[in-house]
Amino acid sequence: MIFTTKAEYGVRLLVELGRHAAEPQPTPTSLKAIAEAEGLPLAYLERIVALLKKAGLVESTRGAHGGYRLARPADDVRMDEVVLALEGAVAPMTCFVDDSEHGRVLCNHEADRGHGCATKLLWTRVQGGVVKALQGTTLADLVAFSDRHSPAPDAPAPVGDALPVA
Known part of the structure; x- marks a missing residue:
């Protein structure tokens, strides 16, 4: 079964929001920052985030310091609903x-x-x-996995690393 880029990019967007939610003073994150961090097209992320917002998975804040954040804690967001x-x-x-x-x-x-x-x-x-x-997979699982497997700034990317299957 093949999921579309909507699912892939949407999960990557949520992982970025999950990382920001774990910061000591979390603030809303702009889609532009997520697009740049993940190398994703901003216009497509705008359509994806609208679906996530409609589903109650993210919320938005308007203004100069606005952006998006998770609507619930990452450990309460299951991938089936995403x-x-x-x-x-x-x-x-x-x-x-x-x-x-x-x-x-x-x-x-x-x-x-x-x-x-x-x-x-x-x-x-x-x-x-x-x-x-x-x-059986939460957003918190994916955030923790991505944090553990983020290479050091000058380190080569790991090869063949995968999530354990439950």
Whole structure:
């Protein structure tokens, strides 16, 4: 399953906000500062942050010293709600359809023959595994991981370093 750059950039944006929230005197962070720190396009971040704000994950402050900050503590922000806000329902195959009213993903082949296709069990398990991994990962986990793995200013970037799978 491939998530779009909306999810990637949105998570990176939130990690930057999480880093700033951990500072002794946290202040709102401008999107321009985040775009520069992460090497991301500012115009795209503006659209992404609007989705995160609508989902209640970030809040904004206007003015000369305005910007964005987390709406909740980083350990209270789970990645499943972030991905849902940015991508919609997690569906491993295009034949799965979003049934947001009931919070699940359905196989659209049920309408064809009255039952799901032979692979429905597999894709349902894949979807469940991805959702479980997202639910088990908080923004605080990602902030801590990025802080531990930030190279010294002149150090080479680590190779092959990954988050442990729960």
